[in-house]
Amino acid sequence: MRFLALILLFPTLAQADSLVATRTIRAQTVLAETDMTLVAADIPGALTDTGAALGLEARTTLYAGRPIRPGDLGAPAIVERNQVVSLAYHAGPLTILTEGRAMARGGVGDVIAVMNLDSRTTVSGRIDAEGMVQVNTNP
Missing domain, CATH: 2.30.30.760 (SH3 type barrels.)
Incomplete structure (x- = not known):
């Protein structure tokens, strides 16, 4: 019973999702849903929502498995x-x-x-x- 009370009082830390590239994306490419995915990791500076990157253009080359940061993207x-x-x-x-x-x-x-x-x-x-x-x- 005490163990259950401790679990309720101290919930586990929620882990944020981070946006990463699913493939290597060349600069000047407009991002589509298939170009990115959310992973269960808290990567500092990475976007946390696919909607924030959808339709934007890669300003630099984005490598597969690496985080997508706001500075990497811009308006087409x-x-x-x-x-x-x-x-x-x-x-x-x-x-x-x-x-x-x-x-x-x-x-x-x-x-x-x-x-x-x-x-x-x-x-x-x-x-x-x-x-x-x-x-x-x-x-």
């Missing part, structure tokens, strides 16, 4: 390196639209460097949902 790229993109600069009521060449690839919300094709200067901007790079937004 909609702008490729060297792609000509629209640049938009906003300052108050003024908006300047021009074209630029992307110096890196990125997804929605990523900040990338873009070379303005007219002036040949490099600026940084955030990629929006349409693939346009917003150099500066109104406050």
